[in-house]
Amino acid sequence: MTGSTMVEALNLALHQAMDADDRVIVLGEDVAKTGGVFRVTQGLLDRFGKDRIIDTPLAEAGIVGSAIGMAIYGLLPVVEIQFDAFVYPGFEQIVVHAARYAWRTQGQVPASIVIRIPFGGGVRAPELHSDSPEALFCHVPGLKVVCPTTPRDARDMLLAAIEDPDPVVFMEPKRIYRAGRQEVPEELPFEFGNSNGEASALLSTARTAREGSDLAILTYGSTVPLSVEAADHLAADRGIETKVVDLRSLFPLDVDAIVSAAQECGRVLVVHEAPRSGGLGAEVSSLVHERAMLDLEAPVLRVTGFDVPFPQFANEDDYIPSVDRILQGAYRVLDF
Amino acid sequence: MTGSTMVEALNLALHQAMDADDRVIVLGEDVAKTGGVFRVTQGLLDRFGKDRIIDTPLAEAGIVGSAIGMAIYGLLPVVEIQFDAFVYPGFEQIVVHAARYAWRTQGQVPASIVIRIPFGGGVRAPELHSDSPEALFCHVPGLKVVCPTTPRDARDMLLAAIEDPDPVVFMEPKRIYRAGRQEVPEELPFEFGNSNGEASALLSTARTAREGSDLAILTYGSTVPLSVEAADHLAADRGIETKVVDLRSLFPLDVDAIVSAAQECGRVLVVHEAPRSGGLGAEVSSLVHERAMLDLEAPVLRVTGFDVPFPQFANEDDYIPSVDRILQGAYRVLDF
Amino acid sequence: MGDLLRIIGNGKDVPDHPVPDGLGDKDLIELYRWLVLLRSFDERAVALQRQGRIGTYALYWGEEATQAGSLYALEETDWIFPSYRQNSIGILRGVPPSVILAWWRGYGGNTGFYDTRHFRTGPICVPIGTHIPHAVGTSWAAKLRGERTASLAWFGEGATSEGDFHEAMNFASVFKTATIFFCTNNQWAISTPVSQQMATKTVAEKALAYAMPAVRVDGFDPLACWKATKDAADRGRAGGGPTLIEAFCYRIGAHGTADDPRLYRDESEAEKWKSHEPLGSMASFLERLGVLDASGAEKIRHEAKQTIIDAVTEMETTPTPGLEVIFDNVYAKNPPWMFAEGLEELRSVGQRELVKPLNAPDTQTEEEGA
Amino acid sequence: MGDLLRIIGNGKDVPDHPVPDGLGDKDLIELYRWLVLLRSFDERAVALQRQGRIGTYALYWGEEATQAGSLYALEETDWIFPSYRQNSIGILRGVPPSVILAWWRGYGGNTGFYDTRHFRTGPICVPIGTHIPHAVGTSWAAKLRGERTASLAWFGEGATSEGDFHEAMNFASVFKTATIFFCTNNQWAISTPVSQQMATKTVAEKALAYAMPAVRVDGFDPLACWKATKDAADRGRAGGGPTLIEAFCYRIGAHGTADDPRLYRDESEAEKWKSHEPLGSMASFLERLGVLDASGAEKIRHEAKQTIIDAVTEMETTPTPGLEVIFDNVYAKNPPWMFAEGLEELRSVGQRELVKPLNAPDTQTEEEGA
Ligand SMILES: Cc1ncc(C[n+]2csc(CCOP(=O)(O)OP(=O)(O)O)c2C)c(N)n1
Ligand SMILES: Cc1ncc(C[n+]2csc(CCOP(=O)(O)OP(=O)(O)O)c2C)c(N)n1
Ligand SMILES: [Mg+2]
Numbered sequence A, B: 001m002t003g004s005t006m007v008e009a010l011n012l013a014l015h016q017a018m019d020a021d022d023r024v025i026v027l028g029e030d031v032a033k034t035g036g037v038f039r040v041t042q043g044l045l046d047r048f049g050k051d052r053i054i055d056t057p058l059a060e061a062g063i064v065g066s067a068i069g070m071a072i073y074g075l076l077p078v079v080e081i082q083f084d085a086f087v088y089p090g091f092e093q094i095v096v097h098a099a100r101y102a103w104r105t106q107g108q109v110p111a112s113i114v115i116r117i118p119f120g121g122g123v124r125a126p127e128l129h130s131d132s133p134e135a136l137f138c139h140v141p142g143l144k145v146v147c148p149t150t151p152r153d154a155r156d157m158l159l160a161a162i163e164d165p166d167p168v169v170f171m172e173p174k175r176i177y178r179a180g181r182q183e184v185p186e187e188l189p190f191e192f193g194n195s196n197g198e199a200s201a202l203l204s205t206a207r208t209a210r211e212g213s214d215l216a217i218l219t220y221g222s223t224v225p226l227s228v229e230a231a232d233h234l235a236a237d238r239g240i241e242t243k244v245v246d247l248r249s250l251f252p253l254d255v256d257a258i259v260s261a262a263q264e265c266g267r268v269l270v271v272h273e274a275p276r277s278g279g280l281g282a283e284v285s286s287l288v289h290e291r292a293m294l295d296l297e298a299p300v301l302r303v304t305g306f307d308v309p310f311p312q313f314a315n316e317d318d319y320i321p322s323v324d325r326i327l328q329g330a331y332r333v334l335d336f
Numbered sequence C, D: 001m002g003d004l005l006r007i008i009g010n011g012k013d014v015p016d017h018p019v020p021d022g023l024g025d026k027d028l029i030e031l032y033r034w035l036v037l038l039r040s041f042d043e044r045a046v047a048l049q050r051q052g053r054i055g056t057y058a059l060y061w062g063e064e065a066t067q068a069g070s071l072y073a074l075e076e077t078d079w080i081f082p083s084y085r086q087n088s089i090g091i092l093r094g095v096p097p098s099v100i101l102a103w104w105r106g107y108g109g110n111t112g113f114y115d116t117r118h119f120r121t122g123p124i125c126v127p128i129g130t131h132i133p134h135a136v137g138t139s140w141a142a143k144l145r146g147e148r149t150a151s152l153a154w155f156g157e158g159a160t161s162e163g164d165f166h167e168a169m170n171f172a173s174v175f176k177t178a179t180i181f182f183c184t185n186n187q188w189a190i191s192t193p194v195s196q197q198m199a200t201k202t203v204a205e206k207a208l209a210y211a212m213p214a215v216r217v218d219g220f221d222p223l224a225c226w227k228a229t230k231d232a233a234d235r236g237r238a239g240g241g242p243t244l245i246e247a248f249c250y251r252i253g254a255h256g257t258a259d260d261p262r263l264y265r266d267e268s269e270a271e272k273w274k275s276h277e278p279l280g281s282m283a284s285f286l287e288r289l290g291v292l293d294a295s296g297a298e299k300i301r302h303e304a305k306q307t308i309i310d311a312v313t314e315m316e317t318t319p320t321p322g323l324e325v326i327f328d329n330v331y332a333k334n335p336p337w338m339f340a341e342g343l344e345e346l347r348s349v350g351q352r353e354l355v356k357p358l359n360a361p362d363t364q365t366e367e368e369g370a
């Protein structure tokens, strides 16, 4: 096996950031001694010691709130939320404080924190270990919300998020954590602490995961590989070439990439795992229609999770958009 | 002055519900002795005593969480959140527990609570007293989210929300609280506790606030009267008849009313006060495009708050969609 | 540990105390039966997880006294609110054990959940500490209705760090509700020892912040748990307000089946605590009392085992819920139109998803459930 | 109230205690000047609100000692985190008073906010208790960096009911941060008396839940507030961990300018507490000490008044921020494209909204600010 999994890539990013800047510290539940329940923070304790990576008491508002204080003081804290749905006790601190600190301080004191959230289903976990809460943060001005789907992006974007002065909600699709490997070069993607905008570009642009010009699938997170798979089927079965756009930056969105993919392809499908109503897909679909309706040959459709609580795991595959459901959605857009 | 303000109508609904069913109780900060900061609960203490209307300690998770417990026990608690942005400390209880109690209990034990939230700007209040957080709840399956904009609806819908077995987030546009009066009949809109679906219809249907067939403005909350005003201008200035749909039910949405208004008019503008990105307007716009694109003569546009924290109040009028901005949006849709 | 309430001795240097008033021989045997039933469930569940027949499981081996002992002290009309750690407590109130097993197997709807009001037993609560206000709410409602009904919530010492614990303690003390805050201090919250969870030496001290009575008991001693809970419930129902009970013990097992405690603690310590586990000491105690002999105990164990074996069969013959289950009970009465399209979409793709989840087995072993 | 730390007597039956070590005559005069400056700000702000020149305002009349006394005990490098009640505390650290007035006038951007890091003063915090963890974070960061820096957060007794208070207290005690939890127990949270806020008789008792030292002081006595804070800060910076200070006093004024206390309390009670207000007793104390005579005090009051009058002028000559301000500082560096369309939309509608807000005057008087 060559290359790194996403977990390893994230781990590398943390090592590199902490190496490059001693203001970077990591805190969360069970992150130090065990290396986190997903082992993303493994090895940091040995390497950087207990003043740089800290096991906290079990209290998400306390964790996020103290991280905000640390950021004000001048540190660059990286917070781990153990699982998606456990971010809610810290919600107030994120939306009322982290998101507004720059705004309240003449732009001088942004809450420079990164909040890492492993999210989404597909790992056969008990209730509340499989939520996709990202859309809630994408309605909160002042936050940046990003989501990598490849090991390389995971490393580069985490470094960028740590360097970025604004609070970044960093969504990690746990279904991809160990799903595949990719070569991640040792060298940094930009000069840490002195990046000339490369870092912020990494946090504000979409990535083309697959080229094509007959159909555009706009997606992010765990459904990116599924969409690529569906695209491959479309090519094999129907000779249709599908562009798959991995949004990466969920808020603010890369509007240009979204609109130009729609213009190029004329047919668009939006895919995500979160419930449909009020999901990010609604924003993406609206943007496309608002700005490129005349280029469209069919309405933008959405293949998403349903408007239900994430199901108990025996039925999670009925909930998560499958390759088959994506294909079916694609056919509906293509055959319109 | 004849008729009631929205505040008076809400107050009437609480009196009537508490009269009709002794399981209805009210709790929140400063609701009993003062009658609430907006006086919505005025008079209840004298009438029903301190076991039915309760001043609680200052703790939103505690308030919502105990209300959930009371509901499980068999009561019908109505919770007041003092101001919009103060709901966040109780967010976890609402989205993780209230929303999922029916789901976790074979449908037998829904968390029958009503969470009243005065929301929105326009009243020259300090920071965090003017937020519009409704979209966050509209992405949480298991909740119902509603928003009346007339005194009559306020009374009827609050009664319906209390009677409804599911948790209802009841958004009250504080800008409308005392903005106008309307006759509210004493008699109940349905037999309380035995409503044959009238109550649930009140919580799941939109209302036509103004008739028209040239343009549809889909809106809710504080921008409903502004949209009607804009519609009157359009009629006077251009002879254009605008249908204004007051969505009322924000989640689930009244999809039929939305789609048929779009089909009838062919041109649609969505208006709300909350920030645009990830707002409810995105969902409404997507629904219209998905289901009625071929009937549209222009893309659906949105006139909304901007993607910024609600501004300090000296500039709130720059943020809140004005009649002028609604008109400008309408012209863009009409002239497309 | 000298300040811990303890009834059962060790048959050697630690003497037995008299059986508390209110417990007859039958009660003692029944309580033993409860302990054994919980243990049988727990051991079987661990085995099922190892065999891949259920998912990640949060075992409670050694903590049976904190559950059965306290529950036995309550009336049927009292309400209980378990965390994931007391996941199977409902079986002592009539919830079929197969339902709890089905929950761990990932079933929802009517097969994996139960009716909380019917059993006066809260759903298994996964997010830490957030069920505690619900116990306040039920007992508060009872008080407002003039009914003498108590509520008990179990939670770990880690849960005391969450804001919801604090808000619930404060509400209960201000409104003098009949709430029993039952904290199982097993000294670990996943990898975090109690000494890094709080600055106080005990959990009980936290009650001082609410002018609330507190008591510390030996969490391995079912009769001590019974006694403390009985006193608290009686006082609460009589209007005396809430109580915090700290049941001091040790998390002998792993945090869950996905957890590897060797990463963060010396497992020989856990080994030492093993001898304290409640089933052995309760059986010896009953033998010393002459209430239950070895063969009687064996019979109870055998019956419990059979009950659970039957439950496993029932779980495994319960069909996996159909795809419709994901739409079940989202609302008390689902708006009929709301899920029609989704159902149609799912049905029209026909067969269940054929694409294998990308990394299920791998992740499964790495992550902590609950 | 016998257990309250108190230095200043009443010149009659309650004797003065010696001025605490560390405070020279100059300090005493300077501290008096601070008290007077706060008072001048507060009284003027109330007047401005009545005249409609600023919006709803949260007055602190009588609570000046809790603010100036504690702040005077800190080093310049220490951090402070006010709630809305200590809204103008920044002026004692160099924030222009006109900025605070502008905040209450509804100005944002660079005119209504200040640079928290520059003044080591948190922004005015409106949501109750949620700034307390930030004080833990700054002092914790200092400790991790090996810097001897303390942080202080002010909050009311009502704020102790929020989960964030609890989580912050726990973190501080576990990590032994140099955090000072300064609770102004003015006995009211809007209409809720402290007796319905908590079951304990004092706020100080809450520290027991965290094995944290606590001290109760007379919140009207600036020297008592100084002394308690000084001790806490010195101990904290030396590694001794956090302290909870309960400054017991009374909310003499309304909750805010929109509040009518007659709805929920007997205002004659407030009247009685008025005589305790700190400015009068500090002036008499300094006169008894021979440190400041009546004319010296008058001069200080005059200067303070002038400072605030100048600030009012400055506020009122500051132009209302243009519409662009609503897009300012959403991010440390706003993505340039992000707000271009919004700005264009606003500019193209031309003049500011002409439609009068539907019910601004009416609602204004009914609702509670902050
Ligand atoms: C709100 C929340 N945060 C984090 C978690 C992840 N988590 C599950 S169990 C656990 C430790 C709980 O420890 P404790 O309260 O002592 O209970 P015990 O497991 O010992 O029974 C953590 C952190 C969670 N379930 N909920
Ligand atoms: C989270 C939150 N909930 C509710 C409010 C509304 N509110 C403003 S002040 C106040 C009372 C605060 O009382 P206390 O903490 O004693 O401070 P004091 O006003 O006495 O200074 C309330 C309930 C708020 N600002 N924030
Ligand atoms: Mg534990």
Ligand SMILES: [Mg+2]
Pocket: D156, D157, D158, D184, D185, D186, D187, D188, D189, D190, D251
């Ligand atoms: Mg107070």
